[in-house]
Amino acid sequence: EKKKSLAGKRMIVTAGATIEAIDPVRFISNHSSGKMGYALAGELAARGAEVTLVTGRTSLPTPPGVERVDVLSAAEMYDAATRAFEEADGAVMCAAVADYTPERASETKLRKGDGEMTLTLRRTRDIAAELGARKGGRLLVGFALETHDEQAHAEAKLTKKNFDFIVLNSLRDPGAGFRGDTNKVTLIDRAGREELPLLSKREVAARIVDKIETILK
Ligand code: C5P
Numbered sequence: 001e002k003k004k005s006l007a008g009k010r011m012i013v014t015a016g017a018t019i020e021a022i023d024p025v026r027f028i029s030n031h032s033s034g035k036m037g038y039a040l041a042g043e044l045a046a047r048g049a050e051v052t053l054v055t056g057r058t059s060l061p062t063p064p065g066v067e068r069v070d071v072l073s074a075a076e077m078y079d080a081a082t083r084a085f086e087e088a089d090g091a092v093m094c095a096a097v098a099d100y101t102p103e104r105a106s107e108t109k110l111r112k113g114d115g116e117m118t119l120t121l122r123r124t125r126d127i128a129a130e131l132g133a134r135k136g137g138r139l140l141v142g143f144a145l146e147t148h149d150e151q152a153h154a155e156a157k158l159t160k161k162n163f164d165f166i167v168l169n170s171l172r173d174p175g176a177g178f179r180g181d182t183n184k185v186t187l188i189d190r191a192g193r194e195e196l197p198l199l200s201k202r203e204v205a206a207r208i209v210d211k212i213e214t215i216l217k
Pocket residue numbers: 014074093094095096097098099124125126127128129141142143144145157
């Protein structure tokens with residue numbers, strides 16, 4: 001029987017894409033599959049942590065031993081994540097949260113006309129930044145998915161959102177990012193950076209959880 005290194009720790013993982021309603025049949029979302037977050041939740045639970053997975057809609061099975069909270073919108077994810085954070089030792093912010101949401105969702109299906117239509121969007125709240133602001137002694141890990149100036153953007157988010165470390169994915173790396181079963185990431189903290197090779201998402205999760213364990217000790 002392997003010793004459970006994270007026994008007694010409570011962790012939150014956010015995962016997947018949020019869905020912002022335009023009307024009862026249409027929405028704004030993104031390409032996140034949730035795979036990286038589910039792999040992390042599974043890895044944390046396998047090492048004995050009590051895991052709450054706050055998840056957007058995915059087609060993935062709940063990892064064994066994980067408590068799953070299903071949400072749709074960024075606002076719902078904010079509520080679920082901030083509530084669970086009170087009791088947690090830390091959180092891993094893996095979800096692809098909408099930055100903008102329709103000003104209001106129409107209660108009835110929007111009819112098409114002949115011309116253009118304009119949708120007004122307003123900013124959603126940044127869940128990670130909010131948890132960062134109230135983190136106290138808790139652990140907070142973020143993700144950054146970038147297409148250019150990757151390192152600089154990731155470092156700015158590390159500071160701005162008060163993460164302990166940030167996991168950088170570049171969409172420029174083949175085998176990284178959405179939908180696939182592999183990922184190529186760089187772990188960045190205030191002391192420096194560690195570039196990992198192309199690995200399965202489960203292996204990436206194991207490396208991230210290794211770092212989490214080191215910090216929690
Ligand atoms: O600023 P950006 O969205 O690129 O930052 C990405 C990080 O912030 C991820 O860890 C993501 O889960 C988190 N985030 C969040 N709530 C938002 C936007 C991003 O938790 N509204």
